[in-house]
Amino acid sequence: MAWNGQNDDCDFSPMKEMIKTSLTELAAELQESIGRIDSEGQCLLNRFEQLGRRFQRVQSVAGSFYLNCYLSPFTERYNELSLSLRHLSVRKIGALIVVQRDDPLADYLHNGIPVGASVSHLLLESLFHPGSPLHDGAVLVQGNAIVSAANVLPLSAMQAHQKMGTRHRAAVGLSERSDAIVLVVSEETGAASFAANGHLYPVLLH
Structure with a gap:
């Protein structure tokens, strides 16, 4: 069936059931x-520490679930995006990928270099490779296409985000100003996350 830009099914039952089961188990242990x-x-300090780590994992699974829900109406290349994040994360290569949704972004993205190619994990990974002339800045994805690379994004001005790295502040900054979903990979830790509505959420890729 051709992609029509609509989210016909944001169920993803296996992932949803995993979240529900994990939360039920955590609730029983908290009780x-x-x-x-x-x-x-x-x-109980050691026990709380263990429960905290498990809750963080559940949060990451939930992040992956909602990221899929948020992106599926706007691109059918979610698997390519996810695969690129996974590979970049393993290699600790910093990345910043903007997925446009309903809001226009022309007023917020600057100095981008046109790409005009279909979304593929190989192309995304090559764009962010440290030797690439386009590895700094953000890639813009519209629908199933990589529109541009090396875009400069507005940084979040909120005090709570001042200690974040530049990529993460840029991701949050754009999500504060638009409904775009911004994917981030940290070059320091390899951790992957996404920004939406001015907040940053971890995602589970492995």
Whole structure:
């Protein structure tokens, strides 16, 4: 069936069931911890640390679920985008990918170099390779096409984001001004995330 730009099914049941199961298990363990809090000689700090790590993983799975939901009405190349993020993450290659949705972005993206090619993970990875002349800045994706590369994005001016790296501040900054989804890979940690509505969310790729 041809892609029509509409989100006909944002179900992704296996991922949704994984999130529900994980949250149910965490809720049961939290309830058990509440029962132990009054027991003398019980230190729950290690348990809280373990639960925190597990919750972060659930959050990353949920991030992947919602990212798929957010992007599926606007591009049928989600798998190519996801694969490129995975490869860039493993190699700790910094990346910034803007996926345009309804809002026009011409007023916010500057100095971009036209590309005009179909979205593919190989092309995206080559654009962000440190030896590429276009590796700095953001790639703009509209529908199934890579429109431009090396775009300069507005940075978030919010005080809470001042400690972020430039890529992450740029991702959040554009998402504060538009409905675009901005994908980010950290070159320091390899962690992948996406910005939406002025917030940054982790995604699970492996």
